[in-house]
Amino acid sequence: MQIVVDLNRCQAYAQCVFLAPEVFELHGEETLMFMPTVPDDQQERARRAAAACPVQAILTGEQAGPGEW
Amino acid sequence: MSGEPWDGRIVIVGASLAGLRAAETLRDEGFTGPLTLVGEEPEPPYDRPPLSKQVLLGKARAEEIGLPRRRKVDARWKLGVRADGIDPVEKRVLLADGELLPFDRLLIATGTRARPWPNPAEARLDGVLTLRTSEDAARLVERLDAGPRRVLVIGAGFTGSEIASACRERGLEVTVVERGPAPLVGALGGALGAFAATVQRAHGVDLRCGVTVTSLTGRDGRFTGAEFSDGSRMDADVAVVALGAVRNTEWLAGSGLAAGPRGLACDAGCRAFTMYGIVTDDVFVAGDVARFPHPLFEYQMLALEHWGNAVAQAEVAARNMVTTGPRRRPHLTVPVFWSSQFGLNIKSVGVPTFSDQVVIAQGSLRERRLVAVYGYRGRITAAVTVNQAKWLEHYQFLIETAAPFPPTTGAANGIAPAAPVPSDVPDPQLLSHGPTVALTGHLPDRRLTLVPPGPVPSAIPRP
Numbered sequence: 001m002q003i004v005v006d007l008n009r010c011q012a013y014a015q016c017v018f019l020a021p022e023v024f025e026l027h028g029e030e031t032l033m034f035m036p037t038v039p040d041d042q043q044e045r046a047r048r049a050a051a052a053c054p055v056q057a058i059l060t061g062e063q064a065g066p067g068e069w
Numbered sequence: 070m071s072g073e074p075w076d077g078r079i080v081i082v083g084a085s086l087a088g089l090r091a092a093e094t095l096r097d098e099g100f101t102g103p104l105t106l107v108g109e110e111p112e113p114p115y116d117r118p119p120l121s122k123q124v125l126l127g128k129a130r131a132e133e134i135g136l137p138r139r140r141k142v143d144a145r146w147k148l149g150v151r152a153d154g155i156d157p158v159e160k161r162v163l164l165a166d167g168e169l170l171p172f173d174r175l176l177i178a179t180g181t182r183a184r185p186w187p188n189p190a191e192a193r194l195d196g197v198l199t200l201r202t203s204e205d206a207a208r209l210v211e212r213l214d215a216g217p218r219r220v221l222v223i224g225a226g227f228t229g230s231e232i233a234s235a236c237r238e239r240g241l242e243v244t245v246v247e248r249g250p251a252p253l254v255g256a257l258g259g260a261l262g263a264f265a266a267t268v269q270r271a272h273g274v275d276l277r278c279g280v281t282v283t284s285l286t287g288r289d290g291r292f293t294g295a296e297f298s299d300g301s302r303m304d305a306d307v308a309v310v311a312l313g314a315v316r317n318t319e320w321l322a323g324s325g326l327a328a329g330p331r332g333l334a335c336d337a338g339c340r341a342f343t344m345y346g347i348v349t350d351d352v353f354v355a356g357d358v359a360r361f362p363h364p365l366f367e368y369q370m371l372a373l374e375h376w377g378n379a380v381a382q383a384e385v386a387a388r389n390m391v392t393t394g395p396r397r398r399p400h401l402t403v404p405v406f407w408s409s410q411f412g413l414n415i416k417s418v419g420v421p422t423f424s425d426q427v428v429i430a431q432g433s434l435r436e437r438r439l440v441a442v443y444g445y446r447g448r449i450t451a452a453v454t455v456n457q458a459k460w461l462e463h464y465q466f467l468i469e470t471a472a473p474f475p476p477t478t479g480a481a482n483g484i485a486p487a488a489p490v491p492s493d494v495p496d497p498q499l500l501s502h503g504p505t506v507a508l509t510g511h512l513p514d515r516r517l518t519l520v521p522p523g524p525v526p527s528a529i530p531r532p
Contacts, residue, residue, distance in 0.1 A: 002137035004116050008377045008405040008416070011459050025128075028412035029438075029456050033123050036116055037133035061137030064089050065113025066146035 001038045002063050003046055009057035016049035016058060024049060034058075075391040076102050077173030080162050082152045084108025086116070087178035087356030087379040092142040094387035104144040105170055107162065109179075111149035112203060118376055120206040121228055122409055125235035127214075131207035152179070155324040160351070173351065174390045177321070177333060177341065178383065180357040181314035181374060186223075191285040196292030197308045200228060209309065213239060217306035220244070221295055223282050225252035226502025227408045229311030230265065234410035237272045244275040244303060246282055246295075249500035256417070256505055257453055259493025260427050261441055264434045264455075272411045281501070313502050314374055316358050326352065331509045332360040332372045337399040339386035346512070355379065355386040360509050361400060365468065366423045366450070370512075374505040375406040403465055404506060407458075413437060416458050419451030419468040420506050426489040428475045432457060440464070443492055444474025 003023070012030035016023070023046045027033045038046045038060070050058035079095060081088045084106045092106055108114075114136045123129040151165040155175070162170040183199035186192035198209050213220070213236065220236045222229045225247035236243040249255065251262030252269060269276045281298040285308055294304040321328035326349070327342040328334075333354045334342045339361070341352040354361075356379040360370040385400040407416045421427075424443035432439030432455070440460050443451035448471045452464030467476065475489050497507065 002135045004136055006377070006380075007118070007407045012414070027409065028414065030458055031409035031412075031414040033119075033126075033128060033409075035123070035129050035133075036119060036135065037129070059137050059139065061139060063113060063135040064138035064142075065084075065135070066148065 001043045001046065001060055002036055003034055003038055003050070003058060003060045004036065005032060005034050006057040006059070007032060009055045011055055013054045015052045015054060019049040019052055020045035075100070075174075075393065078103045078171060079105070079174050079176070079390065080170050080172040081106045081176040081178060082162060083176075083178030083180055083356065083358070084110075084146065084148060085114055085178070085180055085356070085379075086136065086376065087180070087383040088176070089114040089136060089138070089142075089383075090380050091176050091178065091355055091383040091387040091390075092144055093139045094384045095391060096140060096142055098388055098391050100391045102173075104142065105147060106142075106144050107147045107150060107152050107164065107170070109149070109151045110202060110204075113146075113148065115203055117201075120203065121200060121231040121235065124203075124206045124210060125213065125232065126238060127210065131203045131210060134203060151320070153320055155321065155326075155352075157325050157352075174353065175351065176353045176355060176383075176386055176390065177358060178354070178356045178379075179317035179320070180379075181316050183310070184312040184315045186285065186308075186310045186312075188285070191287070192310070193290075194285060194287040194292040194308075195290055196287075196306060197285060197310065199310045200232060201314070209307075212307045213241065215306075217241060219303070219305040219307075221246065221282075221303070221305040221308040222311055223308060224311035224313065224501040225249075225265075225269075225276070225278070226255060226311060226313060226500075227253065227410075227505060229309070229502055230269070231408060231410045232309050232311060233269065233274050234272070237274060237411070242273075242275070244277065244305065245269065246280050246297065247276070247278045247501050248281045249495055249502070250278055252276070252278075254493075254495055255422070255497055255500045255502055257421050257441075258424065258427055258443070259495075260429070260434075260490060261453060261455075262493075267434075268411050268413065268437070311502060314357065314505075316372075318358060331370075331507065332358050334360045334370060337362055337364075337401065338389045338397050339382060339400055340389070353386040353390050355382040362511075364401065365403065365471075366420055366508065368511065369423075370509045371404065371420070372507040372509050373404050373406075375404060377405045378402065403468055405461070405465075406505065414456050414458060415453065416461055417451065417453045418461050418465045419443065419449070420508065421451040421453055421492070422494045422506055423450045423508060424492040424494060426474065427492040428489040429487050430476050431460065442474065442476050444489065447474055448472065449474045449476060 183201035254262030
């Protein structure tokens with residue numbers, strides 16, 4: 001599973017950091033950093049983080065590109 | 070007009086963020102015909118912003134930054150193949166592997182590449198790098214992991230500054246050389262440029278402004294140091310050339326399209342112009358390679374190297390590719406971008422370089438938490454926040470409604486804002502780094518320069 005965060009939209013509410021600390025972290029006061037490739041054991045947490053984001057800035061999904069079937 | 074979705078063959082040249090989101094939007098809009106994506110890089114679409122941030126810091130690996138898909142796109146992917154040209158009469162794309170791809174509608178989303186060091190022999194020295202692709206980032210990380218004694222960053226735009234930030238965070242000595250008066254000055258003007266210089270120096274960056282690199286020196290093919298225009302020289306193990314981006318338009322040279330060094334011109338509906346300024350019906354443009362007119366900025370053609378613009382413009386282009394007439398939409402999104410460096414979250418809305426004045430409306434430079442608001446002839450045209458992202462939306466509304474500048478005192482501070490000062494936006498030609506927001510005049514294929522009204526004091530001499 002891959003994630004991408006629309007950091008134009010992100011306002012550092014940091015809900016994702018609480019829900020999936022191994023995937024999201026605050027770097028400084030309000031800079032969000034994320035692991036674009038989510039380890040298998042973190043996927044459920046990442047999905048919950050995406051759902052909880054107050055500004056809906058997180059997209060999760062399979063890697064885009066060839067081989068989508 | 071029928072409500073039936075448009076049918077035909079679509080080719081998208083460029084398989085990065087804009088190409089991918091366009092493909093997804095085409096399917097969202099009900100397009101069921103054959104769709105082909107062509108990408109020069111062998112990797113499936115990936116996210117570039119982490120390359121100068123998470124990846125350089127070692128928090129994510131360069132090969133693990135793939136973009137998630139929003140939906141299946143049922144497309145044929147031709148990756149690792151460059152497009153070499155377009156036959157506009159027969160409506161075919163010519164690929165480097167010899168294939169001719171026929172299309173009924175075409176989307177051009179070929180983006181940009183890193184501007185190389187101008188001296189090819191010096192650029193080939195082992196240890197001289199650029200940063201644009203995941204491959205570039207992997208190479209740079211390897212060098213940084215090896216613990217160089219000093220890294221030289223040439224150009225203090227956003228990419229150069231983020232690289233310098235990552236180096237300092239890794240405890241590496243770094244020298245940044247910028248021909249202009251300050252870092253980020255091409256995008257943010259004089260006041261925040263001076264602020265960025267202060268921040269870099271406070272973080273231990275050896276920042277040299279108003280200086281150019283005259284030569285890169287090497288021994289046995291290995292980069293060893295550089296000589297500067299002020300007569301000084303320095304030893305370094307790695308040089309990162311961060312001189313901005315070059316738009317990938319050369320392959321369009323014989324196409325008859327209005328393509329040049331500043332991008333491929335299109336209308337607000339993302340339809341490409343021909344070199345005669347006639348809008349095409351079946352060639353569309355999106356992302357970093359596009360230049361498009363924006364009503365908020367006097368209909369000047371904007372060229373934006375922004376993640377958000379790639380997404381928004383790709384969606385509009387894709388929709389317009391499969392709809393006709395009055396149901397087509399304009400691309401009117403207000404430009405937004407972000408950068409993180411030296412512990413600061415810098416975000417921008419509007420076009421800061423389209424300004425004559427700037428005021429620190431909230432916070433202060435000293436607190437390193439502020440909102441700078443930019444005005445042009447008495448209306449608000451941009452705002453930049455430093456660790457104050459929550460205010461961006463508010464200022465976006467003010468920009469969209471052409472609110473008066475300077476802005477009225479917000480209640481948030483409790484103190485009156487400082488007086489506006491000249492925004493000191495230098496001519497981009499005087500900078501090492503290219504501006505990531507370029508105002509490129511009104512015509513499809515001629516260079517125009519924005520002339521600020523009245524005398525604008527500037528730290529650098531004008532030619």
